[in-house]
């Protein structure tokens with residue numbers, strides 16, 4: 187194949203998407219394949235468009251369609267399966283561009299390697315509370331303000347750039363791994379390097395460990411800034427020792443973790459830190475194509491009373507220009523104005539540049555991907571399609587990995603690694619659980635404990651689980667209210683245990699597809715027995731009044747006499763007058779029979795309940 191053709195094919199059919207198309211191909215005999223692929227976006231294509239793609243007349247297609255028993259007009263849409271059969275008839279191969287994500291309907295541009303040029307690295311600062319993240323970010327920013335920009339530093343746009351040794355570095359201004367992981371959960375990968383701030387007088391603390399694990403899960407390299415070295419009780423060596431316990435071995439001790447002692451207060455070591463950032467960035471060989479339409483991520487966004495929706499975006503590739511039509515998540519618009527981190531109006535923004543963008547129709551969410559597209563109409567159409575799809579997906583509520591369907595997902599090849607987050611009341615339990623769970627790894631599935639921490643399950647744990655497709659195991663701890671809510675929206679599986687053995691057995695069973703669903707009893711109604719009818723050969727029928735709730739035909743019942751449960755069993759029949767019914771509501775009367783039980787009496791109370799599948803609590 188000629189080079190150009192090869193490249194063309196690569197551009198037209200990125201690998202991942204091609205696999206998807208192949209899966210969807212109808213089985214059975216296929217006509218001989220032609221090299222020429224055509225793309226179909228979405229679920230349907232019009233006869234006219236399909237004809238154009240194949241350079242055929244619509245008439246030819248309509249004739250073929252008639253031969254296949256499909257009566258179609260030139261503007262009619264045909265589904266992809268039909269399009270595929272048609273295309274094959276004409277000797278074409280269809281590449282169906284379907285992306286499962288909500289944030290799609292955009293054709294990804296594949297860059298010509300010749301267009302790629304080095305871009306600044308993007309840095310996020312993480313660390314334990316009060317270890318000096320904000321102080322460090324401020325110190326770096328202030329140290330790098332030139333006299334001419336002095337007024338600009340009050341401008342706060344969620345990210346800023348500094349220049350060191352003639353090279354730019356972009357800092358994201360929302361410190362903390364929470365923001366970082368929340369973005370990652372939305373599919374945005376913006377950080378190239380994580381700066382882990384550890385106070386020299388305090389050492390490695392729980393959130394330090396969280397930050398380490400969140401960075402590792404995202405496969406982002408970590409540079410440690412040992413902060414507050416100006417303090418008399420600073421003990422950098424101890425920090426390094428503690429870091430080693432968490433898998434970060436300092437370079438000085440033969441490892442590969444760069445540790446830089448700094449003080450945000452005296453600004454000592456800041457130059458060195460910037461140097462190290464540039465060093466790590468250089469190894470990463472970060473590149474982007476400034477010549478293409480821009481693509482990036484929304485860092486933060488708000489509705490400004492005077493200016494309308496304002497989004498701070500980080501351009502990751504391409505160049506964003508005034509007048510560009512853009513889509514960001516489900517918002518769209520035209521770039522009306524751009525303001526850089528120094529508060530200056532700019533006309534364009536290249537790779538790794540943060541800018542505030544005015545002109546969107548709506549406020550996008552932090553973590554939304556934005557794209558510049560060829561015109562307003564395209565932007566609007568994409569945002570409408572995304573909105574429709576979002577609504578649809580909200581209805582469907584896609585599920586992440588859960589123990590209940592783990593086996594199915596393993597069999598389908600969707601899961602090769604089972605990521606687990608462990609929260610427990612004491613460190614010892616975390617270690618014990620971690621060791622035992624990791625031992626469950628098989629040839630098919632590797633079990634990874636990606637994070638462990640002491641304390642309640644928090645929203646941050648859920649976001650990490652969502653971003654890493656992990657399940658959360660709580661041992662003697664509970665999720666807090668925010669975590670429960672987040673788990674529901676993010677569809678993260680939380681499992682709570684009081685016995686380590688049970689947790690391990692559950693994961694093991696889930697991996698083998700042997701996990702039994704667990705049920706919880708839900709009381710749906712309370713009935714009073716008001717009359718008894720003994721029918722020979724049939725049994726005892728209780729005439730009841732539904733005092734509370736309802737009773738359904740599939741319910742189970744409990745007979746209560748003087749507050750003592752005397753029988754529990756299935757309902758044999760449920761009737762209103764002579765008719766069998768499915769359900770009787772509060773305030774109505776009904777006749778019931780209980781399976782294999784005839785000893786019911788007037789004055790008994792009947793509790794109706796159903797068993798509902800639940801998150802297990804062992």
Ligand SMILES: Nc1nc2c(ncn2[C@@H]2O[C@H](COP(=O)(O)OP(=O)(O)OP(=O)(O)O)[C@@H](O)[C@H]2O)c(=O)[nH]1
Nearest residue numbers: 314315316317318319320321413414417449450451
């Ligand atoms: N002596 C000294 N104090 C520092 C240094 N860096 C920060 N501090 C102080 O430590 C405290 C916490 O600093 P912040 O920058 O707010 O810490 P943070 O990590 O951003 O805290 P959160 O945003 O609350 O998580 C403040 O009182 C700072 O003045 C330092 O290098 N030396």
